[in-house]
Amino acid sequence: MNVRQASGPRAEREKGSVDRRMMPAALAIWATLLAQHALGGRWDAAVMAVTVVCLTGGAVALMLTRGPSSAEPRDIIPRGAGQCLWHTAVLLVAVAAATVSGGLSCLSESHDPVFEFMGSGASGPVAVTAVATTPVMASGRRDADCQTDMLVKTILIRDVAAPSNATIRVFSDDEACRWRQGATYRISGTLKTARFGAVPFWLDVAHADDAVQTSPPSWWRSMATRMQDAFLAQTDRLDDQGRILVPGLTIGVLGQDVHRRTDEGPAPVDDTYARLLEEDFKRSGIMHLMAVSGSHFVLAAELVRRCCARFLAPRRLAAGCIIGAYALLVALVYPSDSVLRAATMGMVCVAGLFLGRRAQSLSSLNWTVIAALLASPATGSRCPARPCTASYCLTPRSPACSGDSCRRRWRAPSR
Numbered sequence: 001m002n003v004r005q006a007s008g009p010r011a012e013r014e015k016g017s018v019d020r021r022m023m024p025a026a027l028a029i030w031a032t033l034l035a036q037h038a039l040g041g042r043w044d045a046a047v048m049a050v051t052v053v054c055l056t057g058g059a060v061a062l063m064l065t066r067g068p069s070s071a072e073p074r075d076i077i078p079r080g081a082g083q084c085l086w087h088t089a090v091l092l093v094a095v096a097a098a099t100v101s102g103g104l105s106c107l108s109e110s111h112d113p114v115f116e117f118m119g120s121g122a123s124g125p126v127a128v129t130a131v132a133t134t135p136v137m138a139s140g141r142r143d144a145d146c147q148t149d150m151l152v153k154t155i156l157i158r159d160v161a162a163p164s165n166a167t168i169r170v171f172s173d174d175e176a177c178r179w180r181q182g183a184t185y186r187i188s189g190t191l192k193t194a195r196f197g198a199v200p201f202w203l204d205v206a207h208a209d210d211a212v213q214t215s216p217p218s219w220w221r222s223m224a225t226r227m228q229d230a231f232l233a234q235t236d237r238l239d240d241q242g243r244i245l246v247p248g249l250t251i252g253v254l255g256q257d258v259h260r261r262t263d264e265g266p267a268p269v270d271d272t273y274a275r276l277l278e279e280d281f282k283r284s285g286i287m288h289l290m291a292v293s294g295s296h297f298v299l300a301a302e303l304v305r306r307c308c309a310r311f312l313a314p315r316r317l318a319a320g321c322i323i324g325a326y327a328l329l330v331a332l333v334y335p336s337d338s339v340l341r342a343a344t345m346g347m348v349c350v351a352g353l354f355l356g357r358r359a360q361s362l363s364s365l366n367w368t369v370i371a372a373l374l375a376s377p378a379t380g381s382r383c384p385a386r387p388c389t390a391s392y393c394l395t396p397r398s399p400a401c402s403g404d405s406c407r408r409r410w411r412a413p414s415r
Helices: 009-014 023-038 045-065 081-110 113-119 219-235 240-251 271-284 294-310 315-332 337-355 361-375 385-394 403-410
Strands: 124-132 146-157 160-163 167-172 184-193 201-204 211-215
Antiparallel strands (some): 146 167
């Protein structure tokens, strides 16, 4: 039977707009990582037992629901009790995968020299070799002028060097605020536990001579940084409101968060006005407009797709062009978790275009959540609940408003 002529529950499963099959798995992975984070990420016999039980139960359920090799495709699809076992197996495998991923992440952190040094309750002078992963931002502390996040490569503690993979936040005064994203530095400073924020450790740099650049950033990163600086220089000509909002709408950083040296450029944005404006946006519920989200990637993909359609380019070439547009957009905007989620979901949609499949927004969102959480379990505790919940509710052609149900919901009552 032709798929287009299908009807009933089987036809509903064929529609990407109502494909909810991976949503329970995504929510189970998220809930598992949140629970593990709330318990302190302990990797003990209980976690191992849960993993073994989930893997065993999932394997048994899959074997019970698997049809014979000679069965037709429609006979293999589980129904009734078999369908319940099938979904149970998927949830068990999802929980087991989240447990393994989160446990491996905690195990890696427990053997990291930075975590070991700070876990002993010590804090003191260290020397690190690290790569700047974010642009220079205005400091969130009163005793520093700027900050940037760095990925530690090696750390020297008490004349003992050890490799590391920890993320730290470096604070310094204007004299040392010469950080460039993508460059490698050898830094001496005081390492301490963070009092707030998502980054667990802070490194205070007292003097400009304590930071030496050992490797410059790549050419494409330098070009992207120059473009960001040129754009911010143009926004500095606007009034205070424009200096705050325009960078946020465009590259994902509010104007008051941009670091400006006291001896260069215009005066910084008034902190009181910026704080009041940000509170007004939060009170109005439109603070998400001040971050780079999926709408930026949708606009870039649609522009590239229309250009490729104009020149009758094949779909695989169009998919490659969209990937290039995504890479360029990611390089130009300020890094954040929302950019990572939007880029991942965009790549899932591009994969569908490359394979000749229609875009399935809800299914792509589910796979994006699963891939992002399993690849980086730490994002499970940082991932804001409201944006992801809104994405589930407002996904185009989502089950909440799709097809006949949407028309029935908004149809005017008969008189």
